[in-house]
Amino acid sequence: MVKTSDIFFCQQCGYCCQGETTVSLDENDQKRMIQYLGMKREEVARAFWRQNGKTIQMRTVDGHCIFFDNGCTIHAGKPWRCSQWPLHPSILEAQENFEIIKESCPGINRKLSYDEFCKKFSVLFRIPPKNRG
Ligand code: SF4
Numbered sequence: 348m349v350k351t352s353d354i355f356f357c358q359q360c361g362y363c364c365q366g367e368t369t370v371s372l373d374e375n376d377q378k379r380m381i382q383y384l385g386m387k388r389e390e391v392a393r394a395f396w397r398q399n400g401k402t403i404q405m406r407t408v409d410g411h412c413i414f415f416d417n418g419c420t421i422h423a424g425k426p427w428r429c430s431q432w433p434l435h436p437s438i439l440e441a442q443e444n445f446e447i448i449k450e451s452c453p454g455i456n457r458k459l460s461y462d463e464f465c466k467k468f469s470v471l472f473r474i475p476p477k478n479r480g
């Protein structure tokens with residue numbers, strides 16, 4: 348039986364939470380975060396969000412997402428894009444995507460070839476082979 352840890356095991360390095368910007372939050376992300384924090388929308392927006400036009404991202408502090416402190420401190424309330432990382436379906440479309448993501452995330456199992464990785468990834472996430480590039 349294939350397990351997620353066969354292809355990925357988070358090293359808590361924080362690379363994916365670094366940078367001067369973060370992933371953007373869709374409506375569901377915003378609601379989940381508000382509920383998780385148990386605060387009013389305005390309070391969450393003031394304390395944790397950065398709005399650029401219609402785009403809402405998380406604020407950053409010292410080059411990290413505001414919720415990063417030796418790991419994500421808002422695990423159950425984090426945006427879906429954070430939950431998906433690094434197992435992005437684009438990996439199955441091109442080896443180049445796999446290599447780029449592997450470079451950015453030390454949690455990817457480096458012992459697997461691209462094909463081996465894709466086979467396990469497809470089984471785990473029940474992605475039909477026809478969706479592969
Ligand atoms: S870059 Fe990968 S290993 Fe590092 S914290 Fe993010 S998901 Fe985990």
Ligand code: SF4
Pocket residue numbers: 363364369370405412413414415416418419420421422425426429
């Ligand atoms: S919400 Fe959590 S996982 Fe996402 S960037 Fe911030 S600290 Fe990282």
